Amino acid sequence: MGVGNDQRQSAFFADEADLGGGADGPFAGVVFNRPMDQVYTYRIPEKFLQAVTPGQRVRVPLGRGNQPAVGYCVRVDELAPEGLDTKRLKDLIEVLDDPPLIDAGMLELTRWMAGYYACSWGQALDAVVPAGVKKQAGMRMGTYLTVSDEGRQALDTQNLPPKQAEALGILTRSDEPLTIADLCRMANCAQSLIGTLRQKGYVRSIKRRVRTKVDDDPAPTSDAEAAKARPALTGEQEAVMARLTPALDGDDFATFLVHGVTGSGKTEVYLSAIERVVARGREAIVLVPEISLTPQTIRRFRRRFAKVAVLHSHLSDAERHRHWRSIAAGEVQVVVGARSAVFAPARRLGLIVIDEEHESTFKQETVPRYHARDVAVKRAQLERVPILLGSATPAMETWRNAELGRYVHLPMTQRVGSRPMPGVELIDLRHERLPLGGLSEPLRQAMKTALSEEGQVILLLNRRGFHTFVICPNPRCNQVLKCDSCDVALTYHKNRRVLICHTCDAEKQRPPTCPHCQAANLHYGGIGTERLEREVETAFPEYVSRRMDSDTMRTPGSHEQVLSAFRSGEIKILLGTQMIAKGLDFPNVTLVGVVNADTALHMPDFRAAERTFQLVAQVAGRTGRGDKPGRVLVQTFAPEHHAIAFAAKHDYEGFVQTELPYRREMGMPPYGRLMRLIARGPDEPAVRVYFEQLADALRTAAPPGVTIQGPAPAPVTKIRNLFRYHLRMRCDSPRPLQILWQNVAPTMPPPGEIELAIDVDPVNLL
Ligand code: ADP
Ligand code: ZN
Numbered sequence: 143m144g145v146g147n148d149q150r151q152s153a154f155f156a157d158e159a160d161l162g163g164g165a166d167g168p169f170a171g172v173v174f175n176r177p178m179d180q181v182y183t184y185r186i187p188e189k190f191l192q193a194v195t196p197g198q199r200v201r202v203p204l205g206r207g208n209q210p211a212v213g214y215c216v217r218v219d220e221l222a223p224e225g226l227d228t229k230r231l232k233d234l235i236e237v238l239d240d241p242p243l244i245d246a247g248m249l250e251l252t253r254w255m256a257g258y259y260a261c262s263w264g265q266a267l268d269a270v271v272p273a274g275v276k277k278q279a280g281m282r283m284g285t286y287l288t289v290s291d292e293g294r295q296a297l298d299t300q301n302l303p304p305k306q307a308e309a310l311g312i313l314t315r316s317d318e319p320l321t322i323a324d325l326c327r328m329a330n331c332a333q334s335l336i337g338t339l340r341q342k343g344y345v346r347s348i349k350r351r352v353r354t355k356v357d358d359d360p361a362p363t364s365d366a367e368a369a370k371a372r373p374a375l376t377g378e379q380e381a382v383m384a385r386l387t388p389a390l391d392g393d394d395f396a397t398f399l400v401h402g403v404t405g406s407g408k409t410e411v412y413l414s415a416i417e418r419v420v421a422r423g424r425e426a427i428v429l430v431p432e433i434s435l436t437p438q439t440i441r442r443f444r445r446r447f448a449k450v451a452v453l454h455s456h457l458s459d460a461e462r463h464r465h466w467r468s469i470a471a472g473e474v475q476v477v478v479g480a481r482s483a484v485f486a487p488a489r490r491l492g493l494i495v496i497d498e499e500h501e502s503t504f505k506q507e508t509v510p511r512y513h514a515r516d517v518a519v520k521r522a523q524l525e526r527v528p529i530l531l532g533s534a535t536p537a538m539e540t541w542r543n544a545e546l547g548r549y550v551h552l553p554m555t556q557r558v559g560s561r562p563m564p565g566v567e568l569i570d571l572r573h574e575r576l577p578l579g580g581l582s583e584p585l586r587q588a589m590k591t592a593l594s595e596e597g598q599v600i601l602l603l604n605r606r607g608f609h610t611f612v613i614c615p616n617p618r619c620n621q622v623l624k625c626d627s628c629d630v631a632l633t634y635h636k637n638r639r640v641l642i643c644h645t646c647d648a649e650k651q652r653p654p655t656c657p658h659c660q661a662a663n664l665h666y667g668g669i670g671t672e673r674l675e676r677e678v679e680t681a682f683p684e685y686v687s688r689r690m691d692s693d694t695m696r697t698p699g700s701h702e703q704v705l706s707a708f709r710s711g712e713i714k715i716l717l718g719t720q721m722i723a724k725g726l727d728f729p730n731v732t733l734v735g736v737v738n739a740d741t742a743l744h745m746p747d748f749r750a751a752e753r754t755f756q757l758v759a760q761v762a763g764r765t766g767r768g769d770k771p772g773r774v775l776v777q778t779f780a781p782e783h784h785a786i787a788f789a790a791k792h793d794y795e796g797f798v799q800t801e802l803p804y805r806r807e808m809g810m811p812p813y814g815r816l817m818r819l820i821a822r823g824p825d826e827p828a829v830r831v832y833f834e835q836l837a838d839a840l841r842t843a844a845p846p847g848v849t850i851q852g853p854a855p856a857p858v859t860k861i862r863n864l865f866r867y868h869l870r871m872r873c874d875s876p877r878p879l880q881i882l883w884q885n886v887a888p889t890m891p892p893p894g895e896i897e898l899a900i901d902v903d904p905v906n907l908l
Contacts, residue, residue: 166185166228167185167186167219167220167221167222167228168186168191168194168218168219168220169183169184169185169186169218169219169220169221169222169223169228169231170183170184170185170186170194170200170215170217170218170234171183171215171216171217171218171219171223172184172200172202172213172214172215172216172234173213173214173216173262173263173264173267174204174211174212174213174214174262174264175213175262175264175265175267175268176262176264176265177261177262177265177509178262178264179262179263181216181217181263182202182204182213183222183223183226183231184200184202184231184232184233184234185228185231185232185233185234186218186233186234187233187234190234190237193237193240194215194218194234194237195215195218195242196215196216196217196218196242196244196246196249197214197215197216197239197242197243197244197245197246197248197249198214198215198237198238198239198240198242198243198244199212199213199214199215199237199238199239199243199276200212200213200214200215200234200235200236200237200238201234201235201236201237201238202232202234202235203232203233203235208232210235212238213264214244214263214264214267214268216249216253216263216267240350243271243275243487244267244270244271244487245487245489247521247524247525248270248485248487249267250524251270251485251517251520251521251524252266252267252270253266254520254524255510255512255517255520256510257880258520258876258880258902259510259511259512259900259902260817260880260883260884260887260900260902261509261510261511261900265509265510266510266512269482269485269506269509269510269512270485271485272459272462272463272466272482273459273462274457274458274459274460274461274462274463274466275462275463275466277459277463278463284319284321284349284350285321285322285347285348285349286319286320286321286347286348286349286350287313287319287320287321287322287325287336287345287346287347287348288313288345288346288347288348289310289313289314289344289345290343290344290345290346292342292343292344293310293314293339293342293343293344293345294314296310296342296344297310297311297314297344305329305331305335306335306338306339306344308329308331309325309329309331309335309336309339310339310344310345312325312328312329313325313345319350322336322347372410372413372414372446373410375407375410375414376407376556376558378402378406378407378554378555378556379407379410379411379414379554382400382411382552382554383411383414383415385398385550385552386398386411386415386418386528386530386552387418389528390415390418390419390492390493390528391418391422392528393526393527394526394528395522395523395525395526395527395528395529396528396529396550397519397522397528397529397531397543397548397549397550398528398529398530398531398549398550398552399499399531399532399533399536399540399541399543399544399549399550399551399552400412400530400531400532400533400552400554401532401533401534401536401544401551401552401553401554401794402532402534402553402554402555403534403554403555403556403557403563403763403792404534404557404759404760404762404763404764405557405558405561405727405763405766405767406534406554406555406556406557406558407554407558408497408532408534408554409439409442409497410558411530411532411554412428412495412497412530412532413442413443413446415493415495415530416428416446416447416475416476416493416495417446417447419492419493420447420475420476420492422492423490424490424491424492424493424527425469425472425474425475425476425477425488425489425490425491425492426475426476426477426488426491426492426493426494426495427476427477427479427483427484427486427488427491427493427494427495427518428443428476428477428478428479428483428494428495428496428497429479429480429481429483429484429494429495429496429497429504429514429515429518430478430479430480430497430498431480431497431498431501431503431504432454432455432480432481432503433501433503433720433721434497434498435452435454435455435478435479435480436701436702436705436726437702437705437706438705438726438727439478440452440478443476443478447475447476448475449473449474449475449476450474450475450476450477450478451465451468451469451474451476451477451478451479451486452478452479453465453477453478453479453480453482453483453486454479454480455480456698466486466487469486469487469488470487470489472489472490474488480503481503481504481506481514482506482514484514484517484518484521491521491525491527492527493527493528493529493530494518494521494522494527494528494529494530495529495530495532496514496515496518496529496530496531496532497532497533498532498533499515499531499532499533499536499537499540500533500535500536500537500540500756502753502905502906505903505905505906507905507906509899511899511900511901511902511904513903513905515531515537515540516903531549534759534760534763534794535755535756535759535760535794536794537752538749538752538798538801538802538805538811538812539811539812541798541812542802542812542813543812557766557767561766561767561768561771562766562771563766563792564734564762564763564765564766564771564772564773564774565771565772565773565774566762566774566775566776566789566790566791566792567584567773567774567775567776567790568776568778568781568786568787568790569582569584569585569775569776569777569778570778570779570781571738571777571778571779572779574777579669579673579674579676579677580603580669580673580674580677580737580738580777581674581677581678581681581735581737582777584775585735585737585775585777586681588733588735588773588775589681589682589715589733589735590682591733592732592733592773593682593685593714593715595732595770596730597730597731597732597733597770598708598711598713598714598715598716598728598730598731598732598733599714599715599716599731599732599733599734599735600715600716600717600722600726600731600733600734600735600761600764600765601674601678601715601716601717601718601734601735601737602717602718602719602720602722602723602734602735602736602737602757602761603669603670603671603674603717603718603719603737603738603741604719604720604738604741604742604757605633605668605669605670605671605719605738605741606633606635606644606670606671606672606691606692606693606719607633607634607635607642607644607670607671607672607673607693608633608634608635608636608637608666608670608672608673608676609633609634609636609666609667609668609669609670609673610631610633610634610667610668610669610670611623611631611632611633611666611667611668612631612632612634612641612652612664612665612666612667613664613665613667614656614658614659614661614664614665615661615663615664615665616656616659616661618659619656619658619659619661621656621658621659623641623653623657623664625643625645625646625648625650626648626650627643627646627648627860627861627862627863628643628645628646628648628858628860628861628862629858629859629860629861630643630644630645630646630858630861632650633670634652634666635672635693636672636673636676637672637693639652640652645858645861646861646862652664669737669738671689671691671693671717671718671719672689672693674689674717674737675687675689675717678715678717682714682715685714685715686712686713686714686715687713687714687715687716687717688704688707688708688713688715688716688717689717689718690704690716690717690718690719690721690722691718691719691721692719692721694718695721701721704716705726708728709728711730720757722761722764723757723760723761723764726764727764727767728764728767728768729767729768729769729770730768730770731764731765731766731767731768731772732765732766732770732771732772732773733765733772733773733774733775734761734762734764734765734772734773734774734775735774735775735776735777736758736761736762736774736775736776736777736778737777738777738778739754739757739758739776739777739778739780739786739789740754740778740779740780740786742754742757743780743783743785743786745908746857746907746908747907747908748805748808748810748811748907749905749907750785751783751784751785751801751804752785752801754783754785754786754789755784755785755786755788755789755797755801758776758785758786758789758790759789759792759794761774762774762776762789762790762792774790776789776790784796784797784800784801785797785801788800809849809872810872811903813874814872814873814874815872815873815874815875815876815879815903816870816871816872816902816903816904817870817871817872817879817880817883817900817901817902817904818868818869818870818871818900818901818904818907819833819836819868819869819870819871819898819899819900819901820856820866820867820868820898820899820901821833821836821853821866821867821868821892821896821897821898821899822861822864822865822866822867822896822897822899823864823865823892823895823896823897824863824864824865824895825865825895826865828893828895828896829865829866829867829896830853830867832892832893832896833852833853833867833869834853835890836853836869836886836890837850837852837853837869839886839889839890840869840871840882840886843882843885843886844871844882845878845881845882847873847874847878848871848872848873848878848879848882849871849872849873850869850870850871851869851870851871851872852867852868852869852870853867853868853869854867854868854869855867855868856868856908857907857908858908864897871883876902876903879902883900
């Protein structure tokens with residue numbers, strides 16, 4: 143036993159004497175990635191006394207059968223929690239991580255998440271650590287030598303035989319872990335010499351994981367443009383920076399809403415703000431929607447900072463693990479990534495930036511169902527750093543927080559270089575013929591003009607496939623063809639000649655007749671991106687067009703490839719789903735056409751108008767970004783709808799002033815908080831009965847101010863053969879909902895085959 147251990151022991155016994163005995167700790171509190179609320183207490187066996195710290199994963203026996211399970215150690219206490227019979231506590235079996243994966247700040251953040259998002263602490267912790275880190279991907283287990291304290295002492299004070307001293311010296315100084323073979327080679331000695339050192343207790347063998355040698359490190363960026371001076375800030379950018387600077391130089395939490403129209407230079411503000419914190423040795427985390435993790439964005443960050451880690455979804459486990467380690471080791475200045483990058487283990491955090499904060503992809507739709515923006519604000523608060531939320535079209539929740547003074551509103555109303563906002567014209571589809579499918583005559587004419595003037599065109603249609611529905615022509619049947627396992631209409635994909643369910647991805651051959659009434663000549667209708675592509679190719683054969691949607695962008699890199707061909711001007715017409723609506727900055731785009739602005743407008747979702755407004759405003763922002771003015775044509779059946787009318791005028795505040803009163807009237811966010819419960823199971827009546835009972839229990843227990851809406855079948859009533867019901871709890875503030883659910887949940891566990899999901903601040907209501 144080492145010296146350190148002995149000291150620890152005696153100190154411990156002294157403590158125990160002071161306490162009058164009784165405890166035989168210390169004890170580890172452990173949580174699991176399961177829906178179990180408690181922190182379980184384990185005894186720490188002597189051999190681990192020094193090894194166990196909060197934030198490590200440990201292996202412990204769990205349940206009646208004492209099955210070994212992996213959990214997260216969240217605390218180490220000298221005393222067991224009150225009321226526990228310490229005699230009956232089980233021993234911890236193994237410590238899995240050294241050093242700990244999770245630091246104290248992240249422990250606190252995940253504990254908050256568990257409380258707020260109604261999941262267990264272990265579930266929240268498990269979301270924080272990427273799979274590659276848990277698996278130690280790219281690492282291998284080996285036996286390595288270390289110098290003991292005695293060895294170090296001997297080296298300093300004793301006159302050891304030169305060969306032994308040399309070997310010990312090499313081992314002491316080595317940064318890398320060394321195996322016996324390594325050391326023999328480096329010290330040019332025989333294995334028996336190491337044996338002697340071992341016998342004397344000067345060196346010991348330990349098993350540990352080390353990184354396998356890989357050459358996949360990207361070379362340090364030496365972008366030719368790196369040398370290019372940063373642009374002088376515009377007046378508005380200067381004004382925003384002046385407001386931010388005290389916070390960037392300070393040590394306090396503050397939330398800023400950088401509310402700038404598309405092209406106003408928000409990204410430049412983020413870069414300047416990050417420079418400021420990096421200059422004082424701090425690190426920044428930048429969250430962007432996955433869709434914006436384009437080479438273009440990444441280049442902008444790499445050009446300005448030497449050490450940038452980009453966490454995108456195509457990383458291998460080993461790469462992810464390597465990034466995690468280097469971030470935790472302080473080797474990274476800026477982390478850029480999608481949702482889960484909010485948990486990047488930056489230890490000297492100085493700033494968090496959320497770009498396009500209104501994007502719904504920041505919400506995770508599996509447990510823990512967290513919203514990365516809100517988690518980021520919490521993290522910033524816990525770590526006392528500023529956070530910037532950037533958007534041209536802030537979420538209503540964010541806007542409201544700014545109105546209430548919780549967030550500092552920093553407007554940017556002008557485009558860089560005084561470029562005008564593009565003119566938006568609405569095309570009323572109630573009065574226009576669509577001769578070929580999707581493009582009205584005015585839109586075709588506009589395309590023709592833009593293309594003949596050497597401009598480029600973006601066409602947005604937020605629907606994949608060729609025909610978006612297939613319907614029986616028999617008036618007495620008239621059924622829409624649906625997926626066999628979902629309550630969802632099938633989409634016809636002509637390229638692959640199959641019907642596809644966009645919910646479960648099931649594929650089906652085209653039936654010759656209606657499956658319900660056997661009528662012949664099924665009618666194919668609706669227009670998706672595949673059909674639009676065909677139409678564009680027919681109408682503009684002399685210009686290269688390309689479709690960008692999740693069908694054509696399956697392979698990693700295809701996104702980049704198309705975008706760079708568009709940038710170079712090789713592609714003239716880019717058409718696709720919302721993938722093309724966001725964040726792109728191509729100066730030569732002079733026309734944007736929205737083929738159907740109404741696709742999201744009639745969804746059974748209180749945010750339908752907001753989503754529509756955002757999408758139209760964002761895609762309109764893709765034009766007029768260069769020297770040529772831009773033009774936007776929006777085809778719609780609802781030109782008077784406030785979502786579309788205000789988007790056409792680039793009038794965010796006009797939209798907000800019309801939208802918010804509806805929300806207030808309905809008690810919907812941002813005026814109320816929602817907790818949505820979804821139950822699903824194979825037997826519809828069982829699901830319904832369970833939810834009726836649950837709703838009764840909730841109503842009985844609900845304090846004043848909490849209302850229970852439902853239960854009702856969910857808008858999509860069946861997915862993968864599971865029937866779905868939902869109910870909503872609403873209140874003006876989140877706390878009563880959390881308490882109500884904490885009280886009722888244990889009394890109403892879902893029976894056998896029913897799964898229950900709890901969604902706090904739900905984004906998806908289908
Ligand atoms: P946003 O993020 O608000 O849409 P960007 O930061 O992408 O705006 O800026 C729009 C365009 O203006 C980009 O091409 C960017 O390089 C350029 N830009 C931004 N700030 C400046 C500046 N101060 N001087 C010159 N060009 C700028
Ligand atoms: Zn399906």
